[in-house]
Amino acid sequence: xxxxxxxxxxxxxxxxxxxxxxxxxxxxxxxxxxxxxxxxxxxxxxxxxxxxxxxxxxxxxxxxxxxxxxxxxxxxxxxxxxxxxxxxxxxxxxxxxxxxxxxxxxxxxxxxxxxxxxxxxxxxxxxxxxxxxxxxxxxxxxxxxxxxxxxxxxxxxxxxxxxxxxxxxxxxxxxxxxxxxxxxxxxxxxxxxxxxxxxxxxxxxxxxxxxxxxx
Numbered sequence: 001x002x003x004x005x006x007x008x009x010x011x012x013x014x015x016x017x018x019x020x021x022x023x024x025x026x027x028x029x030x031x032x033x034x035x036x037x038x039x040x041x042x043x044x045x046x047x048x049x050x051x052x053x054x055x056x057x058x059x060x061x062x063x064x065x066x067x068x069x070x071x072x073x074x075x076x077x078x079x080x081x082x083x084x085x086x087x088x089x090x091x092x093x094x095x096x097x098x099x100x101x102x103x104x105x106x107x108x109x110x111x112x113x114x115x116x117x118x119x120x121x122x123x124x125x126x127x128x129x130x131x132x133x134x135x136x137x138x139x140x141x142x143x144x145x146x147x148x149x150x151x152x153x154x155x156x157x158x159x160x161x162x163x164x165x166x167x168x169x170x171x172x173x174x175x176x177x178x179x180x181x182x183x184x185x186x187x188x189x190x191x192x193x194x195x196x197x198x199x200x201x202x203x204x205x206x207x208x209x210x211x212x213x214x215x
Contacts, residue, residue, distance in 0.1 A: 029184020058151020077214025
């Protein structure tokens, strides 16, 4: 029913778009090390839900526009390339910058820790903070807003392939977010600084593939 190439591109697109949610999931796992499985599923499900809706919303807007302005249809591969280059490049640069800032903070923390003295009878508590529903919704919006641009990417699809692609993106997001929460609980944020670099690179590669195929 669907080609291997369609499924493969949908999985890659989902992986690229989910990297912001992956990073936030790692942070949520760090701040709530005692998080239960139900809460982890709720967080991952919220991110996946937003990643499902946003591409379809973008697809709907593009399809409605294309009905009246068909001249723009031939420019869809170019628009998709430019948008994914912008989003991917932005994620890539932010990931590189955050990685440098993280290394600086870790160096400063190590120096500070060497000069600290332990107060008898006092033991610092590990970071622990429940994720409020409001915070979760804001995180879901913040990590999925870029997925609106995927409407240009999947604009040539009819309804069923568009829904299928969005569903694959949502499933990939859910799995990555569950993995992110697990890693956050186990290892902290040591990998979070590099997830944006990976996500940006994937989006750039997908944009190039769409452009080359479209022309």
